[in-house]
Amino acid sequence: MGEVKIIVDKRERNLDILEGLSGSGILLSFAQLPVGDYILSDRMCVERKTVHDFESSIINARLFDQIERLNRTYRKPILLLEGDDSEFAMNPNVVLGAIISLYSDYNVQVIRSKDAAETVSMLARLAEREQNEKRLPRMLGSKRAFSNAQWQLLILSSIPGIGPALARALISHFRTIKNVVSAEPDALMEVEKVGAKKAEKIYEILNAEFSED
Numbered sequence: 001m002g003e004v005k006i007i008v009d010k011r012e013r014n015l016d017i018l019e020g021l022s023g024s025g026i027l028l029s030f031a032q033l034p035v036g037d038y039i040l041s042d043r044m045c046v047e048r049k050t051v052h053d054f055e056s057s058i059i060n061a062r063l064f065d066q067i068e069r070l071n072r073t074y075r076k077p078i079l080l081l082e083g084d085d086s087e088f089a090m091n092p093n094v095v096l097g098a099i100i101s102l103y104s105d106y107n108v109q110v111i112r113s114k115d116a117a118e119t120v121s122m123l124a125r126l127a128e129r130e131q132n133e134k135r136l137p138r139m140l141g142s143k144r145a146f147s148n149a150q151w152q153l154l155i156l157s158s159i160p161g162i163g164p165a166l167a168r169a170l171i172s173h174f175r176t177i178k179n180v181v182s183a184e185p186d187a188l189m190e191v192e193k194v195g196a197k198k199a200e201k202i203y204e205i206l207n208a209e210f211s212e213d
Helices: 015-023 051-059 063-073 092-106 116-132 148-157 164-174 177-182 196-207
Strands: 005-009 027-031 044-050 076-082 109-113
Touching (some): 005 116, 015 027, 015 116, 051 063, 051 076, 051 092, 063 076, 063 092, 092 109, 164 177, 177 196
Parallel strands (some): 044 076
């Protein structure tokens, strides 16, 4: 086969990865990608996050927005999570829950790498494997404004214990996020798959006074 190619988001600033890929003989081209960081074929796109990036995107609720668009655009979406487990500051159960949700709710494969060098190796091998099958990288998708419904689902999906399906059930039942927030646990339990324990947790999160302690 010819030279392996990867399309890289032009906002990528990790020189170790860029120089590593180029030094491995990968032909890089740069564009402002609508989704993901590295396009490896017409069906595979990779979103790369360091442990710190991953945790930050969970906290500010950007993670599932990015992943939902990635899954909607490419048939083989991948999240490459770079860093050691010792770098996580979050509760391990929160991290594990997010990873499980990415796979079970969004069909996104999560691949771990310990550092930039291993990330380079994984990207190069994945691209080579895809392009051996004559699948060249192709930029798909476009940046589109989210509708109110999409934002509502995204906001509710960011609450621990609420995935995309339950978020849709809640907003369909209560019609507005304001109504979800105002609902007592007994009312929340009227939604299918919301038991007493989950209803209490949702109510607690939505009504607790903010504190960083």
